Amino acid sequence: MTIFTIVIPCFNEAEHIGMCLSSLNNQNFPRNQFEIIVVDNGSEDASVEISQALADRTIVYPDGKVGAVRNKGASEAKGQNLVFIDADCTLDNDWLNRALKLLSRDANTAFGGGCLLPPNASWIEKCWLLEGRDGNTLPKELIGCSIVTPRKVFKDIGGFDECMASGEDSELSARLKSAGYIVNMTRCLNVTHWGNAKTQFDFFNRQAWHAEQYKKSWRSNIKDPIFLLALVFCTSTVATLVLLPIGSTKTFLGIILLAVAPSALTVKRYFRTNRGPHNIKEALCSYYLDALYLTGRAWGLLRIALERVK
Template sequence: MLPFVSIVIPAFNEERYIARCLQSLKKLDYPTDRFDITIIDNGSTDNTVAIARSFNVQVEVLSNCKVGAVRNHGVALAKGDIVAFVDSDCEVAPRWLSAAVEELSNKTTGAVGGVYLVEKAACWVEQAWITEQTSVRRETDSLAGGSFIMTKQLFHALGGFDVSLSAGEDDNLSHRVQLAGYKVIQLRDCAVVHLGYPKTLIGTMRRQRWHGSYQIESARSLSDKLLWLTHLYTLAALLLPISLLAMTLLPQAWLLMLSAALTSVLALLGIPGLAAVHRLIKYEGNQFELLKLAQLYAIYQFYFVGRMLGLIENYRRRWFRSQKSMLGADR
């Protein structure tokens, strides 16, 4: 008999997409008596809850919590031996669940999921950012929370999602799965269509600001490449105006300050370019279009601005937390 699976869906103000998510789950090729669906609403102020309840699924409201706590609450209610997470702005493919369950029968696999895809009618920002997975199965460093499946036993053994994180909780759990000695696997059949991707460059910046607000905590290690690039980009952005101001105030050091300013400009222009080239080579090999490279370059400019703002917020929060700890220790 196939294992029973509990599908957990966190939701917040997703009236636009949640019906499409639930409709896709109704089309799964997995037996309907072998899975259930629980939606954990994080205090939506729109019609998300009403729409969800119209599908005759379990809906619980847990307001003002970080997404990790919302997902963990869903697992606490889960009846299944396997827990499958999908976001309320995602559509799954018919074999999303059956393929994942089959993969989890491999005892070396700790977690399985899929990449994010976009609709055929997606805008250029979405289409440039997303590249379909060509391999049927591949090992990966992390899974997105919008398609994340694992046994409930291992989930509890690892302590679930980190409830202190507002973003990056999926990367964090993926890393702990690997530290426990298991593989993290991406399957092409487990890819999901992400309906809520940013559709503008400003939207990309805002999303990355949110992701970046916990990037220090969610980084795999101190050598995390993205974290280092974000730090370099941030330092360059801060150094540029300082160097230009110093050129006017300290004319005797203008050559040094000019060198610093030019180095900053090169970093601000070069880091997004390197990231764009790396992404294209990673997903499309050496054969890629110049148009897509230009599109990715524009996206990465806004991406790193968002990450920079998030990093500043990350340090600000950590500093205030340390100050509170010091004040508490003095009492």
Template sequence: MEEKIVVSFIIPAFNEANMIVDTLTQLHKFAPKVGYEIIIVDNGSTDNTIELAQHFGDTVISCAQGTIAAVRNFGVQVSTGRILVFIDADVKLTQQWQDNINNTIENIDKNPLLITGSRCSPPENNNTLNTHWFNLLVESNSSTYINSGHLITSKVLFDKISGFNEELRTAEDHDFCIRATQAEALISPNASLKVFHDGYPTTYAQFIKRERWHGREDFKSFTSLFNSKIALIICFHVMLFMLSLAIVYLHGIIAGVSFYALSMFILTLALTRYKFNGSPMQSLMKTSLIHYAYIIGRTLSLVDRLTFRYSSKFR
């Protein structure tokens, strides 16, 4: 008699040949000690992601078109578990995750209107972005939403709010959690459910590109803009930049550049202290520099909206 499926893992994948083997190996190694299934939803990969995933004997289905939200929803449609675990194709489970998942399952069974998971930890190395940004995000653990790279909830809640919003190309997890709280769900991050994310950017250029991608939904409409603190900060940054250009025109390049540099130094320092309250002082300057790269990336999101570069082909 086959074991009843309790947990369904939903993994969207697009050209993840470099990551999918490690992800599935770790998943099977540290899976919950209950019946589980793994559903890999390929989103039109052009590499051998599908072939590599099929070697594990898990369910591999195709959803070549649609947003990442649509891909996740498609995976849920074929799932059979009452607990849904969404992870990205470059996220690895740990022994600590396995040790704590059964309690999580029990908590969700008691309260199906629960969303949990944790911020993904970066690889354990000395990369500046990992040390002075991503690790600090994990340690702050103050998020009001759970990132869909590692989000756990019940099928009951998922159905109640009709899953992820398939019109969103990014920030679908934030929207999911907002609608869930409106449906009286509880958002409860659990740092003991530790996972690692191998796909974090390792250079400033990659980091800016990542934030450029993540920020575009913030400028989709005036409503989304005014509902996003980050979007309002970006608008303020654009105003500072335009004022700096005016100063260059009126008083010369040195005056304009100095004004912009001093303004951004104060702004990023203040934002960093606010975002990472309690973080080590020796990290403050490096983290502030990364915060500036974050602002640049999000500003490019606004530029993409204003120049209509946000196309249907954007992934």
């Protein structure tokens, strides 16, 4: 009997996919009771070759966004339960045992975990994935690198949205709740994430890419506080640049908004960790990353607006 099917979307992850698959093959769980499916989205590196050597099946699926890639793996699954893991993550040896224990308590619940810092974490990773007194900060919604759900629940809600370039995981989480299912976030399903942005340039580009999720529905975007904050930040930036030569009161107001918006995110992140900054350096670095975060999201919004004008 196949209890778990582990679906791993992959795109140019030769640096990490070997570690990911090794951590799965080394689980303290009967190997004949779970299968590993890697769905490759058109990698140009050695990802496919590595996956073919270490996974049960490697499906080459070059067309489609990440939701479609995940759904493709799920459609080929034999397991009673689906596990979605990202190719740049590793699991400790008892991860599947804990997942089964959680599912045995409630078969109609989707479970998710958070991200642990790798041993060689950069200052960007440490200040972005702030750890609190109790450990890592758990996300409020499911994230694609750690999802466990009964296959029948996943099929009932129609799987991931295949039109979204990003944010398909949180959208799935919201749809599960709307359908009456419970979404339980727990540190029992934490994974170590090795593919975090380690440079400011990569961090900015990742946020600009995440802004692609705003293309789907402006109506649903209005309900997203982060979208509204990014919109305010984007508008304030443009207005400040336009009005800067004039030097009016509105210019001063725009500058204040630009300074305040990131601080709202910083305060929120520290509040969720249940602690304050360890020192002034950490506080300033965290604020800077939130400013860079909003700048990336604002740039992504601006690109979407320009595309629609064309």
